[in-house]
Amino acid sequence: MSAVSAVGAVTHRALVRRPPDARGRTFVEVAELPTPRLGPGDALLAPAVVGICGTDWQILRGLRDDPSPVLGHEGVARVVEPGDTGLPVGSMVTVNPTHPGDPSFLLGHNLPGLWAERTRIPATAVRAGLVIPVPAGADRARVAALAEPLASVLYGLRIAAHTLRPAALVVWGDGIVGRLAREAWQREFPPLRTLLVGHGADAVDPHDPGLPELLADLPAPAAVVIATPRTGTREALSVVDRQLPGTVLVDVHAGLPSGAVPLAGRELDVATLRAANCGGGPWPPRVHAFDRPTGPLLLCGHRGVAREHLLEAIDLLRERRDEPLGHHVLTHEVDLAGAAELVNSVLAGTGRVLEGRRVLKAAIRLGERP
Structure with missing residues (x-):
């Protein structure tokens, strides 16, 4: 006031x-x-x-x-x-x-x-x-506070769904975006085998010695949402590239510094590739494909959201369910x-x-x- x-x-x-x-x-x-x-x-x-x-x-x-x-x-x-x-x-x-x-x-x-x-x-x-x-x-607090991060999750989900239908999902990062992503993807693709990597009680620690085996055991094709702080994005990309076989689509939701990242046997400027989709455009979205000995790596990301993502997020958050989206x-x-x-x-x-x-x-x- x-x-x-x-x-x-x-x-x-x-x-x-x-x-x-x-x-x-x-x-x-x-x-x-x-x-x-x-x-x-x-x-x-x-x-x-x-x-x-x-x-x-x-x-x-x-x-x-x-x-x-x-x-x-x-x-x-x-x-x-x-x-x-x-x-x-x-x-x-x-x-x-x-x-x-x-x-x-x-x-x-x-x-x-x-x-x-x-x-x-x-x-x-x-x-x-x-x-x-x-x-x-x-x-309402849950709707207002979660609409923008959920809209960003939905943007990445729409890009991925345009490219493939995953059998498994890895969410790397168990903060706000990571948890919303796990919930939104599971609603979009039931049943979806999901692995959450992070530091919460329901997540696998990124330095757990059993993580490589858990990744290798996931069915293909797999989608990965990287929702770490920007300081953890490179490590997450590297582990996924090395340990997750088959066709893998990676949504680089998290930011990262510019510069080369060693992936798929080459040096990639992931920050630039991530920014190729901005505010809902272009459509069809830009998804960059790279060959690996263990299977194709499909890399995408996005910056900002479009009006329709925000309105869809608000509608989903306003739904009345026993366990409404994002309640936790x-x-x-x-x-x-x-x-x-x-x-x-x-x-x-x-x-x-x-x-x-x-x-x-x-x-x-x-x-x-x-």
């Missing part, structure tokens, strides 16, 4: 990053910021529920150099000033955080994001249709002050555990001031 300061300026609260410490971590604090002035065609939103995602944690830990002082690129908001959206004031929207035609727009990365009571969406993004109306109920992934729900405490506690610790519970997806609920 906006307020008027002592000098008459309109302000709002936001979760703001502090300067990095000696280890590169940027702790956060709730601060009062001037509410941005709008240019022609800009829209002003009031975020209602927003998520803290794996990429946010990488930025906060200093593993990425994204400069935005206010993070947050996934969630739902209400329209305060519609700009050229044509949407009524008070209507509920989500924002596609990636603009396929304008790399300068990366919400919550190089532009102030949704961890705030007010967020400006520039006219270029409005004109591109990145402010998307959503149905009632989309501001949302682990914490906090207000703005609670979000500062959660972020700083996790950053100060050695892992992503708070009050004895692993932090997967946290939802921040922004509302009226106390």
